[in-house]
Amino acid sequence: MSNFYTEDNNQIRKLWKISGGIHVPDNKAQSLTKPAGKAAIPSKIIIPLQQHIGAPNEPLVSVGDRVLKGQMVGSSKAFINAPVHASTSGTVVDIGDHPVPHPSGLPGPCIVIDPDGQEEWTDLPPPMVHYATWDKTDIRERIRQSGIVGMGGASFPTSVKLSPPEGQQDIQQLIINGAECEPFITSDDVLMQEHAERIINGAAIMNYLLDAKECLIAIEDNKPKAIEVMKKAIAATDKLPNAHVIVIPTRYPSGGEKQLIYILTGKEVRQGGIPAQIGVVVQNVSTCAAVADAVLEGKPLISRLVTLTGEGVKEPQNMEVLLGTPVEELVPQVGGYTNKASKLILGGPMMGFSMRSDEIPVGKANNCVLVPSIEEVPSTGNINACIRCLRCVDACPMSLVPQNMYWHIRSSALEKAKHNNLFDCIECGCCSHVCPSRIPLVQFFRSAKAANLQLDRDQAKKERARERAEARNERLEREAAEKKAKMEAKKAAMKKKKEAAEALKKEQEAKEKAAQPETDNKEEAKATSEQKPEQKAAQPETDSKAEPAGSEGQDE
Amino acid sequence: MQFPTITSPHTDRPNSVQKAMLWVVLALIPGALAMIWFFGWGILINMVLAIATAIACEALVMKLRDRQVKPVIMDLSAILTAMLFAIAVPPLLPWWLTVIGVAFAILLVKQMYGGLGYNVFNPAMAAYVLLLISYPVQMTSWLPPVMLNENPLTFAQTLGVIFGGALPNGLTWDAVTMATPLDTMRTGLSLNQTVTEISSSPVLGEFGGKGWEIVAGLYLLGGLFMLYKKAITWHIPVSTLAGLAVMAFLFNIIDGDAYPLTSFHIFSGATMLGAFFIATDPVSAPGTRKGQLYYGASIGVLIYIIRTWGGYPDAIAFSVLLMNMAAPTIEFFTRPRTFGHRGAGHD
Numbered sequence: 001m002s003n004f005y006t007e008d009n010n011q012i013r014k015l016w017k018i019s020g021g022i023h024v025p026d027n028k029a030q031s032l033t034k035p036a037g038k039a040a041i042p043s044k045i046i047i048p049l050q051q052h053i054g055a056p057n058e059p060l061v062s063v064g065d066r067v068l069k070g071q072m073v074g075s076s077k078a079f080i081n082a083p084v085h086a087s088t089s090g091t092v093v094d095i096g097d098h099p100v101p102h103p104s105g106l107p108g109p110c111i112v113i114d115p116d117g118q119e120e121w122t123d124l125p126p127p128m129v130h131y132a133t134w135d136k137t138d139i140r141e142r143i144r145q146s147g148i149v150g151m152g153g154a155s156f157p158t159s160v161k162l163s164p165p166e167g168q169q170d171i172q173q174l175i176i177n178g179a180e181c182e183p184f185i186t187s188d189d190v191l192m193q194e195h196a197e198r199i200i201n202g203a204a205i206m207n208y209l210l211d212a213k214e215c216l217i218a219i220e221d222n223k224p225k226a227i228e229v230m231k232k233a234i235a236a237t238d239k240l241p242n243a244h245v246i247v248i249p250t251r252y253p254s255g256g257e258k259q260l261i262y263i264l265t266g267k268e269v270r271q272g273g274i275p276a277q278i279g280v281v282v283q284n285v286s287t288c289a290a291v292a293d294a295v296l297e298g299k300p301l302i303s304r305l306v307t308l309t310g311e312g313v314k315e316p317q318n319m320e321v322l323l324g325t326p327v328e329e330l331v332p333q334v335g336g337y338t339n340k341a342s343k344l345i346l347g348g349p350m351m352g353f354s355m356r357s358d359e360i361p362v363g364k365a366n367n368c369v370l371v372p373s374i375e376e377v378p379s380t381g382n383i384n385a386c387i388r389c390l391r392c393v394d395a396c397p398m399s400l401v402p403q404n405m406y407w408h409i410r411s412s413a414l415e416k417a418k419h420n421n422l423f424d425c426i427e428c429g430c431c432s433h434v435c436p437s438r439i440p441l442v443q444f445f446r447s448a449k450a451a452n453l454q455l456d457r458d459q460a461k462k463e464r465a466r467e468r469a470e471a472r473n474e475r476l477e478r479e480a481a482e483k484k485a486k487m488e489a490k491k492a493a494m495k496k497k498k499e500a501a502e503a504l505k506k507e508q509e510a511k512e513k514a515a516q517p518e519t520d521n522k523e524e525a526k527a528t529s530e531q532k533p534e535q536k537a538a539q540p541e542t543d544s545k546a547e548p549a550g551s552e553g554q555d556e
Numbered sequence: 557m558q559f560p561t562i563t564s565p566h567t568d569r570p571n572s573v574q575k576a577m578l579w580v581v582l583a584l585i586p587g588a589l590a591m592i593w594f595f596g597w598g599i600l601i602n603m604v605l606a607i608a609t610a611i612a613c614e615a616l617v618m619k620l621r622d623r624q625v626k627p628v629i630m631d632l633s634a635i636l637t638a639m640l641f642a643i644a645v646p647p648l649l650p651w652w653l654t655v656i657g658v659a660f661a662i663l664l665v666k667q668m669y670g671g672l673g674y675n676v677f678n679p680a681m682a683a684y685v686l687l688l689i690s691y692p693v694q695m696t697s698w699l700p701p702v703m704l705n706e707n708p709l710t711f712a713q714t715l716g717v718i719f720g721g722a723l724p725n726g727l728t729w730d731a732v733t734m735a736t737p738l739d740t741m742r743t744g745l746s747l748n749q750t751v752t753e754i755s756s757s758p759v760l761g762e763f764g765g766k767g768w769e770i771v772a773g774l775y776l777l778g779g780l781f782m783l784y785k786k787a788i789t790w791h792i793p794v795s796t797l798a799g800l801a802v803m804a805f806l807f808n809i810i811d812g813d814a815y816p817l818t819s820f821h822i823f824s825g826a827t828m829l830g831a832f833f834i835a836t837d838p839v840s841a842p843g844t845r846k847g848q849l850y851y852g853a854s855i856g857v858l859i860y861i862i863r864t865w866g867g868y869p870d871a872i873a874f875s876v877l878l879m880n881m882a883a884p885t886i887e888f889f890t891r892p893r894t895f896g897h898r899g900a901g902h903d
Contacts, residue, residue, distance in 0.1 A: 019895075024567060105561065183567075258895065271896045328557065337557065344559040349566040358557050370566075377566040382627060384573050385673030389838045390789070390845065391571060398895040403843050404887070421894040429565030436571035437673075443563040 006247050013246065016266040018259045020397040021251045022430045024183050024350070026222055027376070031186045031309040031316040036194060038320045039306075039333055044093070045113040045324035046361035047073060047084050048100040052149040053156050054080030059111055065092045068122035070300050072145070073111050082147045082157040082364075086122075087302035087322040090115035101346050101363045103353040110361070113324070124298035131295055136209055139295060146294035147301045147364070152177060152188075152255070152284035153347060155365040158291065161283070162209050164276040172279035173265055174212035176203050176288055178219040178226065179248060179255030182348025185368040187305040188285045190318045192219070192226035195289055196233035202288030204239040205295050210281055215243040216264050217285075222250040252350060253428040257282045259397050271424060286367070306362055308334045312341030312371025321362050327369055328358040340373035349377060350429040384437035392431035392441060398424050402431040402441050409448045414455060417448050425449070573672075577632035579787035583778035584639055584833060590774045591643060594701040594767035597714040598647025605651060605718075606638035606658045613662035617671070633672045637661055640680040640833060644826065644873070645687065646698050648709075648717050648732070653691060657683040677880045678840050681873040688873070696869075700734035701767025704758055707731055737765025738825045738869040741816055750813040764823030772828040779832030788836045791848040796831040797822060799856020807864070821860065830859070830872035840880040847883075847890035855879050 005012050049057040055078030061067055067086040075083035094112040102108060128134050128142065144159035164171065176199070180188040192199060199217075207215050217234070219227050231245045248254055248263055258269045260282060267278045275282055283291075286304060293299040302323055309316035314335025321330060327344070331337055345352040346366050362369075392402035400421055408417040422445060431441040592599045614634045618625045628634075638658055645654065661683035669675045688695045699705065709717065709732070713724045723732060735743065737759050744754035754760070763769045782788045800821055807815035821827060826834070835841070835855050842851050855875045862871030 019892075262895075268896045271894070273896070341557075342559075343562065343566065344557075345564075345566055349564070351564055352566065353564060354559065354561045354566065356558060356561050358559070372566065376568070378568055379562075380569055381572075384627075384631065385671065387573060387576075387673045387839050388841070388843045389576065390843060390848075393844060393892075394789075399892045400894055401844060401891055404891070420891070421897070424894050424896065427564075429567075433565050433567050433569060434571055435569070436573045436576050438569055438572070440563050442565065446563075 004249070013244075014266075015246070015248060015264065016262050018251075018254070018262055018397050019399050020395050020430060021253060021259070022395050022433060023250075024252055024433065026250065027183045027309075028186050028189065028222065031184070031307050031318055032189065034315075034317050036190050036305055036318040036320055037333070039322065039325060039330055041088050041115050041117060041119070041322065042325045042329040043115070044326065045087055045090065045115055045322065046098050046326060047086070047111045047113065047324040048098075048361065048363055049074045049084060049109045049111065050100075051084060051147075051155060051323075051364045052082040053154070054078060054082070054160075056109075057081070057084055059095050059109075061092050061095075061111065063092050063095055066090070066116075067092060067113060068120050070124060070302060071122040072147075072300070073113075080157055080160050081144075082149045082159075083145065083300075084111075085147055085300040085302050086111075086113055087324050088113070088115045089118050089120040099355075099357055099360045101355070101360045101366050105356055127298050128295045131205055132208055139205065139209060142298075143291055143294055145300070146290070148287060148290045148294060149301075149364050150284055151286035151290060151304060151365055151367065153351070153365050153367065154257070155363075158283070158287055161276075161281060162206060164210070164281070168274075168276040168279075169211075170279055171210040171212040171276065171281055172214070173261075173281075174203070174207050174210055174215045175260060175264060175280060175282040176215065176217040176285055177255060177257070177260055177282050178217060178223075178230070178285045179260055180223070181220060181250070181252045181255035182350055182352075182368075183252075184309050184370050185307050185348045186309070187307045187318055187367045189223045189226050190307075191285055191289060191305050192223070193229050196229045197237075198289040198292045199230070199285045200233055200237055200240055200243070200288075201296060202290070202292035203243065203283070205291055206281070206283055206288065207240060207242070212281070213242065215240055217243060217245045218248050218260055218264055219245065220250040220254060221247050252430065253397055253426070256397065256426055256428060258426065271421075301364060304362070304364065304367070306330070306366060307368040308371075309368065310341075310345075310371040311373035311376055312338055312343075314338055323364060324361045326359055326361050327355075330362065330369065331358065331371070337371065338373075340375075341371045342374045343370075343372055343377060345370040345372065345377075350433070351427065380438040380440070383439055386435075386437055386439060389436055391434040391436065395430040395434045397428060397430060398426060400425060402445075405448070406439065406441055406444055409444050414448055414452050418452055422448055422452065573631050573633075576787050577636055579782055579785045580833065581632055581636055581639065583782045583785075583787070584636075584643070584775075585778075587771050587774040587778055587829065588639065588643055590771045594771065595647045595699050596702070596705075596709060597711045598649075598699070598709075598718060599642065601714060601718055602645060602647065602649060602654050603639055603642035605654050606642040607635050609655050609658040610634040610638035610662050613659050614667070617663065617667040628671070631672060634662055634666075637666070637679045640829075641683055643829065644680065644684050646695065648697060648699065648714070649694055650721055651719050653687055653694060657687050660686055673839055675839055678834060678837050678876050681834060681876050684873045685877060688868070696739075697729065697733045698736045698739075699732065700759070701765070703766060704734065735759065736825070736869065737761075737768055737820075738863065740765075741820070741824075742863075742869045745814060751816045752813070754816075763819040764825075768825070769823040772823045775828035775832055779828065782832065782836075788832070789845070789848075791845050792836045792841060792852040793831040795849045795852030796835050796856045796859075797827070799853035800827065800859050801856070803857055803860035807860075815864070821863070825863075825870040826872045827859065830855070830876065834872060835876055835879075840876075840883060842883045842887040842890065844887050844890045844892060846892065847886040850886050850890065851879050851883060854882070 004015050006015050055076045057074035057076050059074050061073050069089045071086045072083050073086050090113045093114045097107040098110040100108040140159050140163055148158040149155045178188055178192050227247055234243050253259055261280050269275050290301045303320055305318050306321045307318050317334050344355045344358055347368055386403055388403050396402055405417045405420050405422050425445045427442050429442050611629055614628055615625045618628050661679035665677050665679040665682040666675045740757050740759045741754055759765055761769045779793055801818050804818040804821040808817055842848055858875035859871045862874055
């Protein structure tokens with residue numbers, strides 16, 4: 001793929017061009033007219049227990065407990081985990097299922113807090129201002145205890161990402177993701193403009209933890225203000241001497257982790273692998289700020305910047321929101337809904353998911369609440385047949401052949417779709433966006449992935465059942481064989497006995513014959529008939545169990 | 557507040573099948589108008605008849621399948637098929653052959669497979685080949701371009717020939733029709749004439765045939781318009797023309813007397829129409845860009861082979877249909893390397 005160049009401290013720096021990707025109207029100006037506001041304490045805080053990828057949290061509080069701001073209310077002992085904290089002080093009024101910001105739309109376990117408005121902080125752990133004097137394990141534990149996850153949308157526990165496994169600890173690049181390629185979203189942009197120092201502090205801490213060779217702060221060129229502020233902030237500090245602000249061209253999905261790594265380094269994250277394998281760690285700018293708060297001030301992750309935008313809200317703006325604030329209480333603070341509000345989307349238009357109800361709380365990874373008008377997000381219209389125009393092929397940033405996977409899925413050939421690397425799809429939405437037939441390709445791929453996983457599970461189940469059945473058959477066969485061997489041994493023993501008895505009888509007969517050589521036939525017949533009772537009498541001597549075996553043996 | 561839920565991406569979709577087809581239809585018009593100018597009303601009459609037949613056939617199938625008729629007609633694909641067919645057949649083709657051809661294209665080649673997107677073969681070309689094999693005389697009776705035509709027919713006379721089958725009094729078919737430039741070249745070469753000798757024939761122009769080369773130029777313009785509008789990409793037209801040009805160039809270098817110039821092949825017959833409008837039919841082409849390059853190049857080479865050594869003067873339809881058959885296999889073997897596959901990573 002062809003390369004291109006950007007300026008970095010008056011030097012020319014090589015960048016790599018991803019295949020595919022699309023240009024979409026960025027619609028970012030609407031929410032940038034005002035600086036970030038601060039949302040009020042809501043009437044209730046709903047804290048979903050699971051806001052990360054990994055082991056679920058167990059509640060640490062009970063209904064009726066008073067909790068303080070920053071107090072841990074849910075955690076788990078698992079390594080891949082991020083605890084949750086109370087974002088304000090108040091009383092726990094409910095622990096149970098509530099609507100959560102999840103694409104499934106299904107309710108999940110939450111802790112509901114009735115805020116008392118006191119904002120009384122819990123005892124925070126000591127600040128690690130001179131973090132370089134602290135043990136790295138302690139800093140990672142602090143980040144873990146602070147509940148920090150990837151705030152760009154992935155929700156992967158940050159402490160885990162900052163603990164690369166053995167053999168993957170030679171980190172060349174720490175990439176700070178300020179690309180924010182999704183249309184409408186400006187929370188990272190505003191964060192960079194207003195909190196550059198926090199981001200740089202967080203990046204410096206991560207840089208210390210990872211011992212990265214260089215720290216690349218990537219920003220798309222449609223955010224000139226953020227670029228300027230970040231460049232100035234980098235120049236003004238000596239905390240991050242290996243940092244470069246890299247301006248990348250605006251093209252969706254440049255901010256995707258794999259895409260951003262490739263653009264900046266030309267390295268491809270291997271199929272099914274993680275960036276650390278190729279010496280890269282990517283962290284979102286919001287995550288950096290949260291890490292700075294946790295390490296330098298001891299504050300856990302209890303609030304974040306959220307973009308409220310779209311023609312469906314009166315005054316689009318970014319807000320600093322306490323985690324757990326229901327969207328329905330947030331919207332009135334930006335003027336409320338307009339009569340154009342047609343949908344509620346968490347995240348951006350390309351990858352965000354639409355929610356049925358605005359009762360859902362804001363979670364750690366929710367950077368945007370988009371309430372578009374019908375003009376902004378029109379209905380897609382009739383779905384036509386695929387004409388293989390290959391626009392999806394040209395747009396796919398993973399170099400997949402979406403049309404081919406689609407045909408396989410349509411004909412229920414899930415295995416074939418998998419062989420066409422279905423699981424490499426990052427669900428960025430480029431293919432669906434450009435499809436002239438308006439086929440919801442991403443939805444097909446999502447459901448095919450789920451169906452494939454289900455198939456795998458079923459297959460594993462079948463495999464186990466088969467193994468069990470085989471083991472049982474084997475055991476039965478073995479037992480039958482053992483039984484048979486036993487019987488045969490007994491039969492042989494009996495046969496020997498019989499033969500011995502017969503030999504004895506013959507001997508006797510021979511003796512008798514020798515004694516009466518001139519007996520006639522009549523007498524002989526009589527003699528044999530006389531011997532029968534003798535034979536019969538001999539039978540009860542043998543083991544009664546051996547009898548059927550003996551008869552069986554005769555049949556053979 | 558409650559909201560409807562839909563799946564991502566939540567965007568205003570910029571493309572539609574109808575739009576894509578519309579650009580192709582519009583791009584076809586200048587070349588088609590030039591053909592009407594050079595070869596008379598027959599082209600227009602055929603086109604109207606073909607479009608009417610195509611719409612009727614689509615409507616019939618949609619009714620039988622209990623589906624809505626209008627969206628299917630409005631995707632313009634049937635109209636495009638009809639236009640391509642009407643341009644490909646001789647101007648004075650009897651009406652019932654046009655009807656049979658278009659009905660075959662729409663009913664059997666397209667709808668029997670499931671309609672737009674499902675057909676294996678290019679419908680217009682399959683119909684063209686059906687008629688060419690079944691009615692070789694009617695299908696090869698081309699008219700001379702207007703500047704060479706001593707007996708131009710009026711609109712009414714053309715209608716009479718197409719629907720009545722009778723030529724105006726005093727005219728014979730030999731007087732009305734004339735060999736196409738490709739035919740002339742072919743016949744000449746088979747009579748052991750040199751390319752230069754044949755080129756002095758009045759039928760031949762600067763590059764290709766008189767009139768034909770203008771038409772080809774306009775189809776090229778239409779093709780560039782489609783590229784500009786992103787209705788097609790460069791892959792198939794460029795590789796098709798390149799395949800043909802490379803073959804023509806090589807053989808012309810070897811023996812310039814027996815093998816005509818590259819420009820002759822490019823500007824004669826239906827080369828431009830084929831490269832930009834027929835081979836680019838996405839449905840029956842391979843579904844990868846790399847595959848399309850192989851596909852186009854193979855079509856170009858096949859055109860040259862059939863024109864030079866085959867039994868027919870032109871070969872677009874045969875070449876395209878042959879490669880239609882190979883399309884799925886080409887697609888299978890040309891899938892791009894997925895990002896992150898291969899040992900890529902450590903530079």
